Amino acid sequence: xxxxxxILILISVFxxxxxxxxxxxxTMQNLEVFSKKKLNAKTDIEEVKKNLELLLILDxxxxxxxxxIMLSKSYSENxxxxxxxxxxxxxxxxxxxxxxxxxxxxxxxxxxxx
Amino acid sequence: xxxxxxxxxxxIPQNLRTTNNMLILRILFSILGLTLFSLSLHAQSxxxxxxxxxxxNANFNTSDNNIxxxxxxxxxxxxxxKKVLGKAEAxxxxxxxxxxxxxxxxxxxxxxxxxxxxxxKQTSTEDNVATEGRSTSExxxxxTEPAQQATATSTRNTGDIAxxxxxxxxxxxxxxxxxxxxxxxxxxxxEVKYSINYALKHxxxxxxxxxxxxxxxxxxxxxxxxxxxxxxxxxxxxxxxAKNNLKKYGFIxxxxxxxxxxxxxxxxxxPKGAVLVYSSGIPCGETVRDCGHIEIKTDDAGKPGYVxxxxxxxxxxxxxxxxxxxxxxxxxxxxxxK
Numbered sequence: 001x002x003x004x005x006x007i008l009i010l011i012s013v014f015x016x017x018x019x020x021x022x023x024x025x026x027t028m029q030n031l032e033v034f035s036k037k038k039l040n041a042k043t044d045i046e047e048v049k050k051n052l053e054l055l056l057i058l059d060x061x062x063x064x065x066x067x068x069i070m071l072s073k074s075y076s077e078n079x080x081x082x083x084x085x086x087x088x089x090x091x092x093x094x095x096x097x098x099x100x101x102x103x104x105x106x107x108x109x110x111x112x113x114x
Numbered sequence: 115x116x117x118x119x120x121x122x123x124x125x126i127p128q129n130l131r132t133t134n135n136m137l138i139l140r141i142l143f144s145i146l147g148l149t150l151f152s153l154s155l156h157a158q159s160x161x162x163x164x165x166x167x168x169x170x171n172a173n174f175n176t177s178d179n180n181i182x183x184x185x186x187x188x189x190x191x192x193x194x195x196k197k198v199l200g201k202a203e204a205x206x207x208x209x210x211x212x213x214x215x216x217x218x219x220x221x222x223x224x225x226x227x228x229x230x231x232x233x234x235k236q237t238s239t240e241d242n243v244a245t246e247g248r249s250t251s252e253x254x255x256x257x258t259e260p261a262q263q264a265t266a267t268s269t270r271n272t273g274d275i276a277x278x279x280x281x282x283x284x285x286x287x288x289x290x291x292x293x294x295x296x297x298x299x300x301x302x303x304x305e306v307k308y309s310i311n312y313a314l315k316h317x318x319x320x321x322x323x324x325x326x327x328x329x330x331x332x333x334x335x336x337x338x339x340x341x342x343x344x345x346x347x348x349x350x351x352x353x354x355x356a357k358n359n360l361k362k363y364g365f366i367x368x369x370x371x372x373x374x375x376x377x378x379x380x381x382x383x384x385p386k387g388a389v390l391v392y393s394s395g396i397p398c399g400e401t402v403r404d405c406g407h408i409e410i411k412t413d414d415a416g417k418p419g420y421v422x423x424x425x426x427x428x429x430x431x432x433x434x435x436x437x438x439x440x441x442x443x444x445x446x447x448x449x450x451x452k
Contacts, residue, residue: 064426112398
């Protein structure tokens with residue numbers, strides 16, 4: 001029983017390390033470029049979804065949530081598109097995280113961090 | 115002094131003292147005495163090209179408790195003792211001059227960490243001491259005084275140590291409250307302890323995007339009947355604004371002040387309780403182009419611990435993610451209250 005738990009923990013740790021290591025070194029740079037891009041509601045939804053999934057991966061690795069904060073301005077300019085993308089990405093597993101991410105996306109640009 | 119000690123009259127037996135013998139011996143002893151006298155005047159001396167801490171012992175690894183002063187550019191000193199620390203050296207020194215803003219407090223010994231030759235311009239050498247310093251004949255980058263003149267100054271200063279030490283003591287009294295002392299008092303103050311504890315108690319597992327709000331609350335927090343580090347609530351919007359706005363409440367930015375400006379390269383070097391302000395390049399609101407980030411150092415210099423609305427062992431620009439994916443955060447303020 002105990003061995004099974006240890007193996008499960010090892011697998012989950014190993015998996016998370018692999019996921020983090022798979023992100024390219026220019027991830028933040030790409031997000032920064034994306035944050036300044038003028039988005040088209042029809043053509044850019046897939047890219048928004050892709051970046052939301054990226055935020056979910058980074059959320060485990062970076063408690064400062066810098067990547068989320070970086071997209072806050074983009075959210076304020078394209079909130080309908082983001083909310084639609086969030087709905088499509090959302091599932092039982094990531095629902096709580098996505099909810100927190102959406103709150104930051106909505107408030108950071110509007111209110112600042114003070 | 116040397117000439118008297120090495121006079122042949124004192125050491126040659128009476129029966130060997132012929133006129134010729136005495137004449138030759140006098141010449142030989144005079145040469146020996148003059149050589150030693152000359153060597154004693156040529157103790158190894160340096161002139162600084164940058165700011166360096168003076169410490170009361172040769173321990174450079176732990177906290178800054180042994181810092182007793184700062185050698186500013188133009189400071190001169192003679193070396194009393196050397197210790198080799200790998201490629202670097204620890205020098206026990208006798209200070210001959212410290213121009214402002216350098217200063218020194220009274221201590222039994224003064225030690226300087228010498229990591230390289232770049233910032234240490236050698237002005238004279240002692241023959242029996244191995245030296246890695248710059249030769250006086252070599253050109254001195256950034257040095258306006260000719261090498262010969264520098265040597266003369268150094269020799270004169272060696273002869274006037276009593277005067278110089280009086281000058282140093284006077285300057286110590288004039289020094290603006292000794293900034294190191296102020297920082298130490300700040301770090302150890304009850305207000306800082308309360309503020310850190312408050313922030314740690316209210317932190318979340320991850321940032322909620324309100325780093326500045328949390329830090330402001332922590333700075334305002336105080337036990338009943340006492341005042342916090344800031345006397346009133348602050349209503350500004352962006353963390354970067356703290357760099358200027360905290361100055362209203364008596365905070366100073368160590369990055370505006372030497373030697374911290376030159377030597378503080380990482381948030382890790384900041385003292386306990388320092389409020390660290392970063393630029394981020396991330397906008398917030400219609401008018402704020404750079405919202406920045408802010409966090410409080412929870413432990414002493416060299417130790418980990420940073421808190422805002424979340425806690426991290428690493429400063430925001432030194433997290434594993436920041437190292438892996440790059441970061442735009444730049445430390446622009448290390449604020450402590452005077």
